[in-house]
Amino acid sequence: MMTPLVTITLVIFVIILVFKGIRIVPQAENWIVETFGKYNLTLKPGLNLINPLFSSIAYKADIREMLLDLPEQQIISSDNATVNVDGVVFYKIMDPYKAYYGIQSLKNAIANLGVTTLRSIMGKLSLDESLFSRDRINAELLTVLDEATDAWGTKITRVEIKEILPHKDIIEAMSKQMTAERNRRATVLEAEAQKESQERIAEGAKKARILEAEARKESAFRDAEGRERYAQAESDALKNVAESLKQCGGDPVLYLLGQRYLEGIKELAASQNAKFVIMPNDLMDNIKGIFKSGK
Secondary structure, X not given: OXXXXXXXXXXXXXXXXXXXXXXXXXXXXXXXEEEOOEEEEEEOOEEEEOOOOOEEEEEEEEOOOEEEEXXXXXEEOOOOOEEEEEEEEEEEEOOHHHHHHOOOOHHHHHXXXXXXXXXXXXXXXXXXXXXXXXXXXXXXXXXXXXXXXXXXXXXXXXXXXXXXXXXXXXXXXXXXXXXXXXXXXXXXXXXHHHHHHHHHHHHHHHHHHHHHHXXXXXXXXXXHHHHHHHHHHHHHHHHHHHHHHHHHOOXXXXXXXXXXXXXXXXXXXXXXXXXXXXXXXXXXXXXXXXXXXXX
């Protein structure tokens, strides 16, 4: 029979083995178990039991989405411009077995693959294309990394270029170029404004001349119409006078001469230079003689 000491020792040993065989896996992890150095099983989140004598935990995989910061690097574009590029990669372990046994160091592998792929993509682009094609670079980098890491049981969920910073000399040259471009646009806008102003002034002057010409035409037309009406009225008046003179035996020609004679004396009296108007003594006799001579 076993002595009490041996019994107690065996009980303690069994209790220790049971506690060593119990494994509680956190929610966001998967654990890989090896037996005699060979893969045995993958422990899921929760309470798990393993053989504490011959099995051990070889790898604890975090299955949450993780962030990997790509190291900043200098890249030469296709037009020989040097730029500093910094980016980040978001990835998630989908298969812990492949992530552990498929690659020696998953993070270093993704970082180095991301750097080399980024150099390859941006090396084909010019400086302007690199600065204005971030979405294109992100999409190409995501596609290449996702295909390459599929064998490692990893999913690349997103890739973002944080910063593309050209060399100091290039930034100064770009600043000068932008200043010159702004000055050129300002000059063009000012010239276009002056041109438009001159065109509007010329158009206004043209319309003014047209309106002035139309006004002169209308005025001349109205003057001519007025003179025509006046002449017509005077002609009608002369006809009436002539008919009246014929009825009483007078001569219309002598009547007109007498009328002009009186108008001439009236204009002479209205002249500013005339201080005195000398009337002939026989004025009335002459007028009467004009009318009598027609009888």
